[in-house]
Amino acid sequence: MAQKTTPPVATDTTVQNLDLTWWRNAVVYQIYPRSFADSNGDGIGDLPGILSRIDYLKQLGIDAVWLSPFYPSALYDGGYDVDDYRNVAPELGTLADFDKMVAELHKVGIKVIIDIVPNHTSIRHEWFQAALKAGRGSAERDRYFFRDGITKTVNGKTVELPPSDWESVFGGSAWEQVPDGQWYLHSFAVEQPDLNHHHPEVTADFLKTLRFWSDRGVDGFRVDVASDMVKNLDYEILPSWKQIKDSKLWQPGQHPLYDRDETTDHYRQWRKVFNEYNPPKFAVAEAWVPPERKHLYASQTGLGQLFNFALMITNYDAADFRKVIDTNLEETAATGSSNTWVLSNHDQVRHATRYGLPFDKTTTPEAVARDWDLHEGKTVPLDAELGLRRARAATLILLALPGSTYFYQGEELGLPQVTGIPEQDRQDPTFFRNYGIEVGRDGCRVPLPWVSGAPSFGFGTTESSHLPQPKWWGDYAVDQELADPNSTLNFYRQAVALRKQLLDGEQLTWLDFQVPGNPAATNQVLAFARPLAMNPPALSQHSEVNVSGQWVCVSNFGNQPVPMPDGDIVLASSPLPNPAQLPGATTVWLTRCDA
Ligand code: BGC
Numbered sequence: 001m002a003q004k005t006t007p008p009v010a011t012d013t014t015v016q017n018l019d020l021t022w023w024r025n026a027v028v029y030q031i032y033p034r035s036f037a038d039s040n041g042d043g044i045g046d047l048p049g050i051l052s053r054i055d056y057l058k059q060l061g062i063d064a065v066w067l068s069p070f071y072p073s074a075l076y077d078g079g080y081d082v083d084d085y086r087n088v089a090p091e092l093g094t095l096a097d098f099d100k101m102v103a104e105l106h107k108v109g110i111k112v113i114i115d116i117v118p119n120h121t122s123i124r125h126e127w128f129q130a131a132l133k134a135g136r137g138s139a140e141r142d143r144y145f146f147r148d149g150i151t152k153t154v155n156g157k158t159v160e161l162p163p164s165d166w167e168s169v170f171g172g173s174a175w176e177q178v179p180d181g182q183w184y185l186h187s188f189a190v191e192q193p194d195l196n197h198h199h200p201e202v203t204a205d206f207l208k209t210l211r212f213w214s215d216r217g218v219d220g221f222r223v224d225v226a227s228d229m230v231k232n233l234d235y236e237i238l239p240s241w242k243q244i245k246d247s248k249l250w251q252p253g254q255h256p257l258y259d260r261d262e263t264t265d266h267y268r269q270w271r272k273v274f275n276e277y278n279p280p281k282f283a284v285a286e287a288w289v290p291p292e293r294k295h296l297y298a299s300q301t302g303l304g305q306l307f308n309f310a311l312m313i314t315n316y317d318a319a320d321f322r323k324v325i326d327t328n329l330e331e332t333a334a335t336g337s338s339n340t341w342v343l344s345n346h347d348q349v350r351h352a353t354r355y356g357l358p359f360d361k362t363t364t365p366e367a368v369a370r371d372w373d374l375h376e377g378k379t380v381p382l383d384a385e386l387g388l389r390r391a392r393a394a395t396l397i398l399l400a401l402p403g404s405t406y407f408y409q410g411e412e413l414g415l416p417q418v419t420g421i422p423e424q425d426r427q428d429p430t431f432f433r434n435y436g437i438e439v440g441r442d443g444c445r446v447p448l449p450w451v452s453g454a455p456s457f458g459f460g461t462t463e464s465s466h467l468p469q470p471k472w473w474g475d476y477a478v479d480q481e482l483a484d485p486n487s488t489l490n491f492y493r494q495a496v497a498l499r500k501q502l503l504d505g506e507q508l509t510w511l512d513f514q515v516p517g518n519p520a521a522t523n524q525v526l527a528f529a530r531p532l533a534m535n536p537p538a539l540s541q542h543s544e545v546n547v548s549g550q551w552v553c554v555s556n557f558g559n560q561p562v563p564m565p566d567g568d569i570v571l572a573s574s575p576l577p578n579p580a581q582l583p584g585a586t587t588v589w590l591t592r593c594d595a
Helices: 047-052 054-060 095-107 126-134 200-215 241-245 261-274 291-298 318-335 365-374 384-400 429-433 471-476 478-482 488-502 519-523
Strands: 027-031 064-067 111-116 150-154 157-161 175-177 183-185 220-223 282-285 304-306 340-342 404-408 525-531 549-556 568-572 586-593
Touching: 047 054, 047 095, 054 095, 054 488, 095 111, 111 200, 200 261, 261 282, 261 291, 291 304, 291 318, 318 525, 384 488, 384 525, 384 549, 384 586, 471 478, 478 488, 488 568, 488 586, 519 525
Parallel strands: 027 064, 027 404, 064 111, 111 220, 220 282, 282 304, 340 404
Antiparallel strands: 150 157, 175 183, 525 549, 549 586, 568 586
């Protein structure tokens, strides 16, 4: 009799404990694979490169990595233009490399989150190619949004216009014409046609993709453009761009392009797939939605967690931080999920640079930074030292907050934004579609420096680097920072390790901190307490058993020192020349024991 075979399932539970809520307070490290580490010297980071740096990731103490897309792609949008959702780009490795990387990360207790891009495919995806061939009115075109254009007579001449005046996120029209005259919708780059998620094959295929990677052992998914995945273009005449932009015109959940109610029906189906696994797979949504809609994505019947990007667009200011923290903790509590704190990612100007630029209350720090990059610093002065000092102070606040923290590769080295990348080396479509107005995101995607004196600063084995690295990049190289006890890398390592030891529960209590006779300085200080874990190893100097108390975080956003609050100092974001004082742009963690 033939023996029954069992399908391969991810059974690597030896090291991962089955904590169903591991993600609630996880420290997640975003890897942008093409810029992380290059194993074969072709100038492109790859999966074996990640494998070779597992010890580095382990020493950083993170709980999970999130990998930006590593799928086959022509890189029209840095890999967010996917040719095939169930494969690895050949220049990045193979599925076997992927499996090995996952297994080795799991061995050291690091979970793996991958990016899933459901809003659009690449024009090279087999569905889009089939749609082009099959022609107008075909079933193949129904997987996307193909429409006829509008014919008009202008000055006696017949011209054909796109089906609507909608704009793409990267600039220019959101419609592109194909040779037979029809147009397709692309919310992002021309090469990223939007998928029609009302089509059952599209729905089914994404469920298949989720199972494919889940079976290979990934622990979760970051869902790209999660809130805008489902669209309704069922209009006789499509609304104008002005109407689209006017959110007041649309009932909640009924906007043609964003945050539609049916989106959450899809995610409920995704959740069912996630729950087929033990522990269930995790997901975090990239969704810029109003507070009252957040629960639809963050609930445990939906994706489960939602990115909170608020701090990325907040000035380095005590009152602004406090407002963002309060609002987001409240909103997240209402969803039953945990918060996500982020200062940088592959789409934003690195925060060490943002914080070195002057405040502008009329716009976002991100906009100030982009403008500064565009003019290569000519119009706005940058104080890079202050920027880094503030960045470290902000990181120490983040790591003391309830919820998970997302790091972006290189921030642990204190990397600044790279500016002045020559036009011929630029890759980001935002640069090319907004010529002279938008500088794009390449400046935060420059390959990491690992070894100061090595070719490509140790990113790879040759001089080759897919985006040019500046001459001074070696100053931030891992080898340099490891040798310096006050480096940003050593600071990150200590902070993450300590957080793990001190963390207990998700409660936060604001503390009243006063600088006697100085209300202005008082207003620049944030102080809060968290419950202190019982007997954290960091406090082993306390010989009493059952040490309990408070883990206190105090941050001075001002320029002048303030008196150091009571408690035992366990970590400061910058050196403390006088332990009786908390310097400006510095955060300190203290413990206060009950005993
Ligand atoms: C990703 C971007 C990408 C866009 C289109 C975003 O939210 O983070 O990097 O360009 O989606 O996929």
